[in-house]
Amino acid sequence: MYKAPVEEIAFTLKHVAGLGQAIDDGLLGDLGEDLVDAILSEAGRFASDEIAPLGETGDRQGARIADGVVTTPDGWRDLYKSWISGGWNGLTASEEFGGQALPHMLNVAALEMWNSGSMAFALCPTLTMGAIEAVATHGSDALKATYLPKLVSGEWTGTMNLTEPHAGSDLGVLKARAERRDDGSYRIFGQKIFITWGEHDVADNIIHLVLARLPDAPAGTRGISLFLVPKFLVNDDGSLGARNDLFAHSLEHKLGIHGSPTCTMIYGDGRFGDAKGAIGWLVGEENKGLACMFTMMNNARLAVGMQGVAIAEAATQKAVAYARERTQGKAPGWSGAGQAGAMSPIIEHPDVIRMLLTMKALTQGARAIAYSCAHATDMAHRAGEGRQHWQERAALLTPIAKSFATDIGVDVASLGIQVHGGMGFIEETGAARYLRDARIAPIYEGTNGIQAIDLVTRKLQLSGGAEVRSLIAELKSIADDVRGSNRDGFGTTADRLDSAIASLEAATEWLLAELAAGNTAKALSGATPYQRLFGLTLTGCYLAKGGLVEAEDGKADSRIALCRFAAENLLAETSALKDTVTTGAASLAAARSVLA
Ligand SMILES: Cc1cc2nc3c(=O)[nH]c(=O)nc-3n(C[C@H](O)[C@H](O)[C@H](O)COP(=O)(O)OP(=O)(O)OC[C@H]3O[C@@H](n4cnc5c(N)ncnc54)[C@H](O)[C@@H]3O)c2cc1C
Numbered sequence: 001m002y003k004a005p006v007e008e009i010a011f012t013l014k015h016v017a018g019l020g021q022a023i024d025d026g027l028l029g030d031l032g033e034d035l036v037d038a039i040l041s042e043a044g045r046f047a048s049d050e051i052a053p054l055g056e057t058g059d060r061q062g063a064r065i066a067d068g069v070v071t072t073p074d075g076w077r078d079l080y081k082s083w084i085s086g087g088w089n090g091l092t093a094s095e096e097f098g099g100q101a102l103p104h105m106l107n108v109a110a111l112e113m114w115n116s117g118s119m120a121f122a123l124c125p126t127l128t129m130g131a132i133e134a135v136a137t138h139g140s141d142a143l144k145a146t147y148l149p150k151l152v153s154g155e156w157t158g159t160m161n162l163t164e165p166h167a168g169s170d171l172g173v174l175k176a177r178a179e180r181r182d183d184g185s186y187r188i189f190g191q192k193i194f195i196t197w198g199e200h201d202v203a204d205n206i207i208h209l210v211l212a213r214l215p216d217a218p219a220g221t222r223g224i225s226l227f228l229v230p231k232f233l234v235n236d237d238g239s240l241g242a243r244n245d246l247f248a249h250s251l252e253h254k255l256g257i258h259g260s261p262t263c264t265m266i267y268g269d270g271r272f273g274d275a276k277g278a279i280g281w282l283v284g285e286e287n288k289g290l291a292c293m294f295t296m297m298n299n300a301r302l303a304v305g306m307q308g309v310a311i312a313e314a315a316t317q318k319a320v321a322y323a324r325e326r327t328q329g330k331a332p333g334w335s336g337a338g339q340a341g342a343m344s345p346i347i348e349h350p351d352v353i354r355m356l357l358t359m360k361a362l363t364q365g366a367r368a369i370a371y372s373c374a375h376a377t378d379m380a381h382r383a384g385e386g387r388q389h390w391q392e393r394a395a396l397l398t399p400i401a402k403s404f405a406t407d408i409g410v411d412v413a414s415l416g417i418q419v420h421g422g423m424g425f426i427e428e429t430g431a432a433r434y435l436r437d438a439r440i441a442p443i444y445e446g447t448n449g450i451q452a453i454d455l456v457t458r459k460l461q462l463s464g465g466a467e468v469r470s471l472i473a474e475l476k477s478i479a480d481d482v483r484g485s486n487r488d489g490f491g492t493t494a495d496r497l498d499s500a501i502a503s504l505e506a507a508t509e510w511l512l513a514e515l516a517a518g519n520t521a522k523a524l525s526g527a528t529p530y531q532r533l534f535g536l537t538l539t540g541c542y543l544a545k546g547g548l549v550e551a552e553d554g555k556a557d558s559r560i561a562l563c564r565f566a567a568e569n570l571l572a573e574t575s576a577l578k579d580t581v582t583t584g585a586a587s588l589a590a591a592r593s594v595l596a
Pocket of ligand 1: 160161162163167168169170193195196197254262356442443444445446448449450453475
């Protein structure tokens with residue numbers, strides 16, 4: 001069973017991502033390391049002891065629907081109540097609306113633990129947090145006063161309604177429509193698909209944020225507006241009023257995250273109310289809905305990245321435990337080899353050790369990238385000087401955190417099955433669930449292909465390339481520190497880091513030059529390999545940063561050992577990825593005819 005790696009999480013936050021420095025610099029108010037440890041420890045207890053035991057029930061039972069009423073798996077209603085009573089829903093929300101105004105770094109660490117316990121369950125608050133951010137940033141004072149306190153407490157949950165059958169990655173073609181009313185409200189009509197936690201039984205009201213088009217809106221993405229559409233209308237005294245004209249038509253049958261109800265939502269077909277549409281209120285300005293969504297996208301994408309880290313962590317724990325118990329064959333050099341008939345635990349076999357260390361290194365690397373991204377977001381809100389730099393750092397790291405973490409989530413979960421052998425393919429082991437759950441994360445919240453386009457065409461260009469170059473310079477100084485370190489065990493890490501960083505730098509400069517020359521298709525041909533090159537290089541460097549810390553926690557040697565393993569085994573791929581980015585476009589274009 002999953003046990004939250006609280007110490008590892010705390011170490012990464014403080015020493016790799018920058019939480020410790022931010023506390024020392026007085027940027028986080030009263031927050032001290034003791035409070036950080038207490039929060040992480042209690043979040044870890046809740047995730048391990050309360051969420052994780054119900055994760056398997058959720059997977060087996062799934063969410064069910066009958067006549068538009070959705071029932072969540074056994075125990076999830078009480079679990080949700082208990083989760084919100086712990087105050088976890090409003091960790092980063094403003095104190096004005098009942099939140100705790102804590103840094104994003106703590107929230108992403110907690111999100112990791114909730115998702116390791118059950119990704120399907122954690123999706124519910126993840127969506128609510130997105131809705132809170134949208135309303136807090138763009139909503140009118142009246143909307144904030146009416147909806148934020150209950151969303152922040154978690155008494156009501158939130159959803160994001162973007163996708164339609166013909167409008168997924170390209171929202172410019174969405175058709176849901178909105179009509180203005182004289183009283184300042186709007187009426188919403190249309191169908192949305194794949195809406196996570198669109199209907200359920202864990203909270204009294206569901207606040208839908210819906211993208212729709214006004215009758216006189218310009219075509220494309222410039223004609224989309226954002227509306228707040230509650231399941232139950234709210235009376236002036238805050239009590240719940242009439243049912244609004246919207247409902248869940250059906251639930252999807254999915255590969256994974258079975259406990260999370262993925263709904264087809266129908267707005268304004270007259271099932272409830274006066275047949276004049278679902279009542280909604282504008283969030284932000286008319287026709288600026290997509291811009292509103294974009295301001296919260298960084299956090300939402302990072303939250304999905306945490307799902308990748310979370311699944312990778314849980315899958316690794318399960319695989320290590322199994323590999324210690326399962327015996328097969330005799331590993332070369334195994335201490336028990338002399339005993340007649342004895343078989344070694346599979347964790348003694350070099351190939352299994354390789355799989356487990358790969359899982360550990362990728363998980364820890366993705367965690368460090370994601371936490372560093374959250375740190376940049378916090379600094380962008382709190383640092384006096386250098387805000388623009390931190391905003392750009394967060395923007396640059398977000399697509400990498402989302403895509404690298406969710407890709408390795410799938411890779412690590414798959415390796416976890418491999419470690420289990422045939423039992424990994426059998427559901428009762430639980431390893432298969434991790435792969436099934438992990439597989440959605442590279443797809444939603446902007447597919448990883450869309451993240452790669454964002455990284456290459458927008459994020460590399462920030463400040464004319466200065467932000468990406470400044471990050472590369474920081475990575476070089478980590479490699480220099482390793483070279484100058486007098487600590488044993490790094491092996492050839494410094495050289496391997498140099499080489500990976502050189503590959504990243506060469507690919508980056510090549511992309512910037514091609515983009516400047518207007519060769520967008522050429523640049524985009526290598527966008528996904530570039531994204532992985534970036535993620536792997538950051539993994540190597542951030543593992544080294546952790547290895548350089550002289551912590552007296554008894555784990556310093558194993559951190560260096562994991563760093564060296566990654567540098568000498570995983571980073572060789574970076575050179576090949578650089579070649580793919582810089583020389584792969586011509587053959588990709590030439591081979592297009594193969595698909596004719
Ligand atoms: C379980 C689940 C939960 C979801 N939850 C929500 C939710 O709560 N709210 C919501 O609104 N939506 C939700 N979605 C929808 C999800 O965000 C979309 O599925 C996703 O954005 C991709 O859109 P699509 O499925 O239409 O794929 P498409 O856009 O058709 O993409 C198909 C493929 O083409 C690629 N592609 C598309 N356009 C481009 C391009 N311009 N350049 C390069 N490649 C491109 C994609 O990367 C992908 O590989 C959910 C989906 C699922 C399955």
